Amino acid sequence: xxxxxxxxxxxxxxxxAANLPCNHSTIxxxxxxxxxxxxxxxxxxxxxxxxxxxxTNEMASLIITEDRKSSTLILPHATLRDTAVYYCIxxxxxxxANNLFFGTGxxxxxxx
Amino acid sequence: GAVVSQHxxxxxxxxxxxxxxxxxxxxxxxxxxxxxxxFPKQSLMLMATSNEGSKATYxxxxxxxxxxxxxxxxxxxxxxxxxxxxxxxxxxxxSAGTGGHEQFFGPGxxxxxx
Numbered sequence: 001x002x003x004x005x006x007x008x009x010x011x012x013x014x015x016x017a018a019n020l021p022c023n024h025s026t027i028x029x030x031x032x033x034x035x036x037x038x039x040x041x042x043x044x045x046x047x048x049x050x051x052x053x054x055x056t057n058e059m060a061s062l063i064i065t066e067d068r069k070s071s072t073l074i075l076p077h078a079t080l081r082d083t084a085v086y087y088c089i090x091x092x093x094x095x096x097a098n099n100l101f102f103g104t105g106x107x108x109x110x111x112x
Numbered sequence: 113g114a115v116v117s118q119h120x121x122x123x124x125x126x127x128x129x130x131x132x133x134x135x136x137x138x139x140x141x142x143x144x145x146x147x148x149x150x151f152p153k154q155s156l157m158l159m160a161t162s163n164e165g166s167k168a169t170y171x172x173x174x175x176x177x178x179x180x181x182x183x184x185x186x187x188x189x190x191x192x193x194x195x196x197x198x199x200x201x202x203x204x205x206x207s208a209g210t211g212g213h214e215q216f217f218g219p220g221x222x223x224x225x226x
Contacts, residue, residue, distance in 0.1 A: 032213065043116075043205045043217030044156065087155070098209050099146045102156040 004088045009107040012082075018075040020106050022088030025069040030092050033064060034100070035073045037084040044087065044102075047073065078110045114140045116208055118218035125196055126226055132192045133221045135206030141186035142208035146215070147179075150203040162189040162206075196225040 005023040012018040024033065035047040048055055048062045050071070055062045061074040075082055087105040091098075115138040125131050135145055143164045148156040160181055161169040168181035180192040189208075193200055201224050207217040 034213070036215075038156075041203070041220070041222075043118075043207070043220050044215075045217070046214045049213050093213060098213070098215060099158055099161055100156075100207075100215060101158060102148075104155050 004090055004103050006086075006088055006103065006106045008104065009109070011109050011111055012075075012078045014080060014110050014112050015077055018073075018078040018082065018108055018110070020073040020075075020086050020088075020108065021070065022073070023070045024088070024090045027068050027090050028092075031090045032093055033062065033068075033071050034089045034091070035060070035062065035086060036089065036100070036102075037082075037086045038105070039081075039084045047086075078108075080110050080112065082108065083110045084108060113214075114138075114208075114210060114216045116206065116216045116218040118204075118206060118221050120221060121219060122222045122224075124224045124226065127197055128195055130192055130194045131196055131223060132190055133204055133206075133223075135189045135191070135208075135218055137187045137208045137216070140208075140210050142189075142210070143186060145183060145189040145206055145208045147181065147189075147191050148205045148207065150205060150220075156205060159191075193223065196223070198225045201225045 034049040036044040038044045050062045064071045085105040085107050117136045119134045145162040147159045150156045159174045162181045162183040164183045170176045183189040205220045207215045209215045
């Protein structure tokens, strides 16, 4: 699985967009980009995933560069409840064995 | 979405005792479940892959005789920490998938070994 690099921490003002970057320069053609977050003392929560195209769901948007070497997770209107550690993970989808290897993630703090 | 539960949510035990943690998929069947461990201020570390009806697959460095995994049914996997010691104190989290992209995580079990 390709290695990812994320900033250790970021702050964002409440109500503003939070843009979380992730570098995955060694990603291969069949690897997806996944984003999960972990609120303190809870299990991780799936946010979004993508392969090539930009994706949007009710939680966030995922922007993947054309060369796929980096991506950005966008929380359009951050709230205090979005304070969490955000993990960017890249891996191939293997049905029934989609275990995940977590890096250090980005600790996002949403400030009132 | 699919729900994964864990029991207990918190456990305190004496050194040398064994502790069993249950992971259940409440509204879906999971042929494969995963167990993670997370120490304070660190990321999640995959311990093992739990396969229904067969032996678990352990990650390098994880002692299979110490961390016993049983996946007896399509909705239940258990992790037993045998002869627990203070260094085993950690946050244990399980996850399961339905074959698609999304993994569903349990709420975690905080183990404290005195």
